Amino acid sequence: MMRGRDAGTVGVGRLVAAACARACARACAAVWVAVWVAVWVAACASPPRAGPREEATGRASARAERVLREFPAVSDFGRDLTTDQQVLQVLDRAAFGPRPGDVARVRRLGVDRWIAEQLTPDGIDDGAMDAFVARIPPDTAQSNGAADPRVVKVARAVASERQLQEVMVDFWENHFTVYAGKGRPMRDFLPAYDRDVIRPHALGHFRDLLGAVAKSPAMLFYLDNWRSGVRGLNENYGRELLELHTLGVDGGYTQADVIAVARALTGWSIDRPAQGGGFIFRPRLHDTGEKVLLGHHLAAGRGIADAEEVLDILARHPSTARFVALKLCERFVSDTPPPALVARTAATFTRTDGDLRQVVWTILTSPEFFSRAAYRAKVKSPFELVVSAVRALGGQPDSTRRSAQVIARLGEPVFGHQAPNGYPETGTSWMSTGAILARINFGQAAAAGRIPGASLDDWPAARILRTAPRAAQVDSVVGEILGGAASPDSRAILLSGGNPLDTGGGTPLRGLAQIVGLALGAPEFQRR
Amino acid sequence: MERRVFVRSGALALVTLGLSPRFLRRVVFAADLPAARRGKVLICLFQRGAADALNIVVPHGESAYYAMRPTIAIPRPARGTPSGAGTIDLDGFFGLHPALAPLLPLYAQRHLAIVHAVGSPSATRSHFDAQDYMESGTPDAKATPDGWLNRYLAAQGTCEAGRTRAPSTVSPFRAVALAPETPRILEGPAPTVAMSDLQEFSVRATGSQVERLEALYRTGSADIVHATGAESFEAVRMLRAANPQQYVPAVEYPRSPFGQRLQQIAQLIKADVGLEIAFTDVGGWDTHVNQGAATGQLAERLADFARGIAALVTDLGDRMADVAIVTMSEFGRMARENGNGGTDHGHAGAMFVLGGDVRGGRVYGRWPGLQPEQLFEGRDLARTTDFRAVFSELVSQHLGGAHLDAIFPGFSATERLGLV
Numbered sequence: 001m002m003r004g005r006d007a008g009t010v011g012v013g014r015l016v017a018a019a020c021a022r023a024c025a026r027a028c029a030a031v032w033v034a035v036w037v038a039v040w041v042a043a044c045a046s047p048p049r050a051g052p053r054e055e056a057t058g059r060a061s062a063r064a065e066r067v068l069r070e071f072p073a074v075s076d077f078g079r080d081l082t083t084d085q086q087v088l089q090v091l092d093r094a095a096f097g098p099r100p101g102d103v104a105r106v107r108r109l110g111v112d113r114w115i116a117e118q119l120t121p122d123g124i125d126d127g128a129m130d131a132f133v134a135r136i137p138p139d140t141a142q143s144n145g146a147a148d149p150r151v152v153k154v155a156r157a158v159a160s161e162r163q164l165q166e167v168m169v170d171f172w173e174n175h176f177t178v179y180a181g182k183g184r185p186m187r188d189f190l191p192a193y194d195r196d197v198i199r200p201h202a203l204g205h206f207r208d209l210l211g212a213v214a215k216s217p218a219m220l221f222y223l224d225n226w227r228s229g230v231r232g233l234n235e236n237y238g239r240e241l242l243e244l245h246t247l248g249v250d251g252g253y254t255q256a257d258v259i260a261v262a263r264a265l266t267g268w269s270i271d272r273p274a275q276g277g278g279f280i281f282r283p284r285l286h287d288t289g290e291k292v293l294l295g296h297h298l299a300a301g302r303g304i305a306d307a308e309e310v311l312d313i314l315a316r317h318p319s320t321a322r323f324v325a326l327k328l329c330e331r332f333v334s335d336t337p338p339p340a341l342v343a344r345t346a347a348t349f350t351r352t353d354g355d356l357r358q359v360v361w362t363i364l365t366s367p368e369f370f371s372r373a374a375y376r377a378k379v380k381s382p383f384e385l386v387v388s389a390v391r392a393l394g395g396q397p398d399s400t401r402r403s404a405q406v407i408a409r410l411g412e413p414v415f416g417h418q419a420p421n422g423y424p425e426t427g428t429s430w431m432s433t434g435a436i437l438a439r440i441n442f443g444q445a446a447a448a449g450r451i452p453g454a455s456l457d458d459w460p461a462a463r464i465l466r467t468a469p470r471a472a473q474v475d476s477v478v479g480e481i482l483g484g485a486a487s488p489d490s491r492a493i494l495l496s497g498g499n500p501l502d503t504g505g506g507t508p509l510r511g512l513a514q515i516v517g518l519a520l521g522a523p524e525f526q527r528r
Numbered sequence: 529m530e531r532r533v534f535v536r537s538g539a540l541a542l543v544t545l546g547l548s549p550r551f552l553r554r555v556v557f558a559a560d561l562p563a564a565r566r567g568k569v570l571i572c573l574f575q576r577g578a579a580d581a582l583n584i585v586v587p588h589g590e591s592a593y594y595a596m597r598p599t600i601a602i603p604r605p606a607r608g609t610p611s612g613a614g615t616i617d618l619d620g621f622f623g624l625h626p627a628l629a630p631l632l633p634l635y636a637q638r639h640l641a642i643v644h645a646v647g648s649p650s651a652t653r654s655h656f657d658a659q660d661y662m663e664s665g666t667p668d669a670k671a672t673p674d675g676w677l678n679r680y681l682a683a684q685g686t687c688e689a690g691r692t693r694a695p696s697t698v699s700p701f702r703a704v705a706l707a708p709e710t711p712r713i714l715e716g717p718a719p720t721v722a723m724s725d726l727q728e729f730s731v732r733a734t735g736s737q738v739e740r741l742e743a744l745y746r747t748g749s750a751d752i753v754h755a756t757g758a759e760s761f762e763a764v765r766m767l768r769a770a771n772p773q774q775y776v777p778a779v780e781y782p783r784s785p786f787g788q789r790l791q792q793i794a795q796l797i798k799a800d801v802g803l804e805i806a807f808t809d810v811g812g813w814d815t816h817v818n819q820g821a822a823t824g825q826l827a828e829r830l831a832d833f834a835r836g837i838a839a840l841v842t843d844l845g846d847r848m849a850d851v852a853i854v855t856m857s858e859f860g861r862m863a864r865e866n867g868n869g870g871t872d873h874g875h876a877g878a879m880f881v882l883g884g885d886v887r888g889g890r891v892y893g894r895w896p897g898l899q900p901e902q903l904f905e906g907r908d909l910a911r912t913t914d915f916r917a918v919f920s921e922l923v924s925q926h927l928g929g930a931h932l933d934a935i936f937p938g939f940s941a942t943e944r945l946g947l948v
């Protein structure tokens with residue numbers, strides 16, 4: 001098998017060369033750097049070779065060992081899955097699927113060390129990704145000159161080294177969903193929502209995340225709180241804050257609690273929304289009366305402290321721990337996660353005061369996560385499907401809107417869910433008759449090179465496979481793209497050769513592209 | 529997902545891995561147009577987000593209505609001909625929002641009935657719980673696994689037919705949701721189709737590749753991914769044969785997504801693909817801020833809604849004799865306007881029922897009044913009719929369905945409305 005593309009690259013030749021040069025410089029003589037870069041740039045299509053890679057792995061390994069000590073010790077006792085299956089499980093759940101070479105890399109590093117490293121994203125160099133994002137052209141629809149946040153989100157999911165952070169960003173942007181179509185200013189609020197509100201807190205503390213969301217113009221606008229005042233109470237945000245963001249609908253609150261939260265939030269507003277302004281507290285709009293929330297008395301005569309205390313109460317409420325734990329377990333483990341795991345996860349949430357790194361560690365190192373029942377049990381969301389396909393082919397991030405448009409066509413546009421509950425975490429909702437056709441068609445399009453960034457030419461394995469016998473091609477595709485998970489029946493279908501009766505219109509896929517198209521459209525690729 | 533496996537098992541047993549094109553083609557023919565019949569059709573339209581019933585079917589005879597809505601009330605009907613700015617009077621007490629003018633002729637011809645103060649016995653003001661209850665048909669019971677439309681389909685033939693007849697005798701298009709995902713109301717054991725657009729409903733690959741793709745989903749695995757895929761291929765073949773898009777609409781539909789979906793429902797009906805239940809939904813009703821009055825945000829939503837439905841009725845023409853359309857929304861909105869020229873979540877709402885066999889031209893249901901002591905929890909329009917009463921009558925009187933106790937467990941209507 002060919003080695004994968006260097007994990008630290010996003011495939012922009014110049015950037016890659018620069019990053020590669022930096023890595024080399026620490027290990028090699030300057031002359032070697034020059035030679036390396038020259039060779040590398042000359043043979044732009046060929047992936048970087050072992051030298052700097054191994055060095056990087058050595059450093060990563062030491063760092064991973066260090067961060068591992070920040071978490072409670074775990075053993076793999078009780079895990080049903082083989083080591084190789086564990087590797088695939090973490091790459092499918094805590095990342096958006098493996099890129100070529102990822103499986104070998106995680107196996108070398110060790111699954112638990114890889115998880116610990118991913119839970120410490122600041123320690124992972126993502127400079128090439130940041131440089132790529134910085135070069136995405138500004139979106140003409142944004143008055144603030146920012147790039148389209150949908151493009152940024154998809155690109156980072158495809159190519160960021162901080163994969164678990166990106167998974168968590170996707171999770172939280174769905175949990176704290178906002179709708180791009182809400183009205184004119186929303187488009188201006190979205191880049192900061194993704195970049196400054198969700199991303200920095202995605203693996204931080206829940207209370208900080210909740211507070212950042214509560215002060216974000218995007219949420220204040222989406223759920224109408226920016227206009228809510230003592231003489232014009234608007235319950236919208238107050239209700240969804242309880243029902244969808246913290247306690248959950250069965251979390252034990254009443255209509256009176258909804259009103260108390262809405263009153264506490266009066267005055268939390270947006271400074272000059274038409275100009276895309278930031279958070280502002282407007283004391284004159286604030287209801288200063290006494291409030292009672294879930295048995296807590298909030299004294300009269302206060303200002304912004306009212307809702308800060310409300311957020312404290314909600315973030316530490318046991319219902320919130322349970323609700324967030326359940327949703328995270330649904331995302332990472334299965335549509336019906338074992339109650340014992342949800343309970344342990346909620347306990348970690350409470351014990352650590354909502355430290356999301358520790359919460360996610362509890363889930364990702366649990367026997368339930370590495371169980372037969374959970375293995376390949378999740379259906380990929382449209383976002384996961386598209387991103388994982390581009391990654392499987394070793395593809396590049398897309399600086400245009402087209403990848404985001406493909407995801408939208410599959411039924412779940414990024415920032416495109418109108419209602420505040422977000423897209424469902426459970427796969428049965430995604431599997432409709434029409435949806436599966438769109439997925440099959442996506443697989444065909446990707447294999448035919450019609451999806452930006454995902455081209456068979458980028459797939460390292462393709463170079464030697466193009467001329468290989470069909471059986472070898474199928475073996476490679478099943479191993480690399482389907483994680484070895486093809487049923488004997490599926491494998492037989494992939495093996496079936498060209499058909500002389502093929503009279504369909506258009507240009508039929510042939511050879512390797514045909515096999516890859518079948519694999520991406522197969523039921524096995526719909527799962528993670 | 530046992531049902532899919534069960535219903536499809538006949539075909540699954542036949543189509544194995546041989547990949548012989550001729551063999552596959554035989555299956556194709558077997559699945560061709562199941563005995564097309566012109567049966568009854570029920571079209572369900574969900575207004576997601578809680579539509580403001582009091583500004584849609586306006587109780588202009590209530591002074592309390594005007595007192596509670598100083599800036600957003602729809603003005604009393606103008607004397608003489610209805611003007612664009614005021615309520616369109618129906619019976620001296622209720623009237624339609626002026627943006628609903630396209631529906632007035634249907635009311636006058638007695639094809640449109642209105643049920644007011646209708647809703648759920650559940651007191652929830654959560655959009656998602658209330659939608660869930662309206663779609664499961666079991667208020668306050670969250671564990672119900674299926675939707676009531678699917679229970680109708682299951683009770684009324686699909687599974688029974690599957691047991692005795694070849695699966696191909698049940699049209700894959702018996703129940704269709706024009707939506708990207710299967711809605712809760714259609715979830716359950718009976719097969720259904722969900723699609724956002726007829727145009728997208730095809731496999732874009734060449735002949736033998738399509739056969740291989742299909743075979744991948746027919747490899748006997750019983751999970752939802754395989755089963756859904758297998759159903760899809762069958763439906764694609766049938767749709768290609770029926771070619772609903774050959775039916776050019778007789779009228780122009782609104783260009784909105786809602787209008788386009790209604791047009792496609794009409795095409796499916798005209799193509800005789802065996803459609804019995806159609807569903808689509810339309811959002812934008814959650815008007816917390818600046819909902820407007822005779823014009824504005826809600827008026828624009830209503831204009832699209834009314835134009836779409838009026839176009840559908842005109843387009844279907846004679847076929848409307850067999851068609852009923854029902855509209856629903858998870859709850860109504862507060863009787864009082866809020867401080868932002870909008871309305872917060874409320875309780876009872878209003879439903880429209882249209883069709884050839886509908887006894888239209890009147891507003892059904894007991895009006896509870898809008899005085900403070902008459903309001904639900906002192907703030908919302910009270911509910912006097914259970915939404916299941918409306919659904920039950922459509923199932924039993926329009927579709928001719930039995931098994932109401934299985935479709936709406938625990939519900940028995942105290943009195944018949946007499947809508948159909």
